Amino acid sequence: MKNRGLLFYAFAYLAFLYVPVLVLPVFSFNDSEFIAFPLSGFTTRWYAGLAADSAMQHALGNSLKVGMVTALLATLLGLTAAKAVTRYRLRGAGAALGFISLPLFIPDIVLGLSLLLLLGAARLPLSLAAVVLGHLLVCVPFALTVLIARFEGFDKALEEASADLGEDGWMTFWRVTFPLMLPGIAASLLLTFITSFDEFLVAYFLSGTEATLPVYIWGQLRFPERLPMVLALGALILTGSVALVVLAEYVRNLGVRKPMVGA
Amino acid sequence: MAEKGRNTGEGYVLLAPALVVMGLALAAPLLLMAVTSLKDQSGIGFARGWTLDQYALVLGRASYRLLFARSVLISAVVTLVTVALAYPLAYFVAFHARHKFIWLVALTIPFWTSYLLRVFAWKIILGYGGVINSGLMRLHLIDQPLSFLLYNPFAVVVTLAHAWAAFAILPIYVSLEKIDRSLLEAASDLGDGALRRFARITLPLSLPGVIGAAILIFVPTTGDFVTPELVGGTQGTMIANIIEAQFNGVGNWPLGAALSLVSMAMVAVIAGLFVAAARAAARAAR
Numbered sequence: 110m111k112n113r114g115l116l117f118y119a120f121a122y123l124a125f126l127y128v129p130v131l132v133l134p135v136f137s138f139n140d141s142e143f144i145a146f147p148l149s150g151f152t153t154r155w156y157a158g159l160a161a162d163s164a165m166q167h168a169l170g171n172s173l174k175v176g177m178v179t180a181l182l183a184t185l186l187g188l189t190a191a192k193a194v195t196r197y198r199l200r201g202a203g204a205a206l207g208f209i210s211l212p213l214f215i216p217d218i219v220l221g222l223s224l225l226l227l228l229g230a231a232r233l234p235l236s237l238a239a240v241v242l243g244h245l246l247v248c249v250p251f252a253l254t255v256l257i258a259r260f261e262g263f264d265k266a267l268e269e270a271s272a273d274l275g276e277d278g279w280m281t282f283w284r285v286t287f288p289l290m291l292p293g294i295a296a297s298l299l300l301t302f303i304t305s306f307d308e309f310l311v312a313y314f315l316s317g318t319e320a321t322l323p324v325y326i327w328g329q330l331r332f333p334e335r336l337p338m339v340l341a342l343g344a345l346i347l348t349g350s351v352a353l354v355v356l357a358e359y360v361r362n363l364g365v366r367k368p369m370v371g372a
Numbered sequence: 373m374a375e376k377g378r379n380t381g382e383g384y385v386l387l388a389p390a391l392v393v394m395g396l397a398l399a400a401p402l403l404l405m406a407v408t409s410l411k412d413q414s415g416i417g418f419a420r421g422w423t424l425d426q427y428a429l430v431l432g433r434a435s436y437r438l439l440f441a442r443s444v445l446i447s448a449v450v451t452l453v454t455v456a457l458a459y460p461l462a463y464f465v466a467f468h469a470r471h472k473f474i475w476l477v478a479l480t481i482p483f484w485t486s487y488l489l490r491v492f493a494w495k496i497i498l499g500y501g502g503v504i505n506s507g508l509m510r511l512h513l514i515d516q517p518l519s520f521l522l523y524n525p526f527a528v529v530v531t532l533a534h535a536w537a538a539f540a541i542l543p544i545y546v547s548l549e550k551i552d553r554s555l556l557e558a559a560s561d562l563g564d565g566a567l568r569r570f571a572r573i574t575l576p577l578s579l580p581g582v583i584g585a586a587i588l589i590f591v592p593t594t595g596d597f598v599t600p601e602l603v604g605g606t607q608g609t610m611i612a613n614i615i616e617a618q619f620n621g622v623g624n625w626p627l628g629a630a631l632s633l634v635s636m637a638m639v640a641v642i643a644g645l646f647v648a649a650a651r652a653a654a655r656a657a658r
Binding site: 112115116118119122123125126127128129130132133136143144145146147182185186187189190192193194196197198199200202205208209211212213214215216217218219220222223224225226227230242243245246249253278303307309310314322323326327330336339340342343346347350351354 | 379380382383384386387389390391393394396397398399400401402404405408457460461463464465468469475478479481482484485486487488489490492493494496497501502503505506507510534537591592594595596597598602612615616619625628629632633635636639640643
């Protein structure tokens, strides 16, 4: 009896999660500027409008650039830091970890504004590079968490064996550590890319004239006649993200099936 | 055996890049923010000399105190609602769901679209001419659109409870999943009923997940800007909206810096007290 109640609750909760998200695709095909019932026929003109919107495409390009650079740098920084705290006995490692994780406990608005002050003081212009720096703050703690878990998940003896068999540190890294870390690296890249791609507030303060996609969307929300197009864009982002996650899951499974790669 | 304590120098070299970047992007800017908060705005620059005027203003003015109180209250309600709604669900997935992985994927997919648009979707749903009102009018259940749905703290709570649901579901699920099932069997064998078993075993052992979820939700929602801006109206304005105004419209950077630091400190103190209280409660329960 209790189980049936819980199952019912779970489906009700699922509906609560999905209904707002489904508003995006449903009204993106609705042939009316007004987002209200009744639906008034099927159209793809909002998608056609997106295809012709060069400002949106420029913002999309900016977001992809920022997301990829942020993901690479955050994962690289996370990788070295995670190796340092899991493979060496360092004094102050706990404090360093705490410091790197600090942005998780600071509201984004404070992170963005304090960087805005720094740029002002250093007389540096607002730019996508500044956005990347801000996104690193948000993303490095995530990358570090994912990568530390992965470092702790495999046997240190494999690295030690490689060293004992005469490989130097660099070759050990490429032939043992890196292949074993690959699933963690992929997860970190994906998580940090999506976090950066979706981040609004820090980019809002730091992007200046080069809007990222969320900053562009924010600007569009003021114009009621542009809303259906924004919804179409949201539906596309949802589709793209889901595809990316499915792909990542597929790649992760490949990694699991062949655990001996390179070892 | 090059590693394990012998080459600690190498370890510090590996740790350095992350520390340098975080120092540059976190410590230096926050220090600068503290310095700025001790200044006075004068035209587009700062006046010379140092002052505590901004802090006197932030702590002294009733409207700011109201705003801090409201932000904390809204966030606390959001945290409570989100965790309370997520717990039964996480419990279901951990103990009763047949296809756990599919449930977890299904529960996270809604979070893979833009945060901005998830929040905005609620504005469309709750709005005067929005989805709920137009739907209910179409069904002739109401004659006039309901105006109490949007632009108030209620709308902020609903929207944030939706936007942050995954941050409650996943930590609670993980802590429930980790519970050793033999403990539950032992409790049953020793005569505990389902409710008593839940209160004595399951709930206390899942508290780390609950506490983690509460912190993960409370800290960022107190400083949320997008949701109050889009669905809060004047009654739902929160601290981040006022901070943003100091840096964009009105233009008083020192005041904005002081507001930022005070809200940051406030959130840290409340979160710290909460964790301490929850740990004490968990110890007392055992």
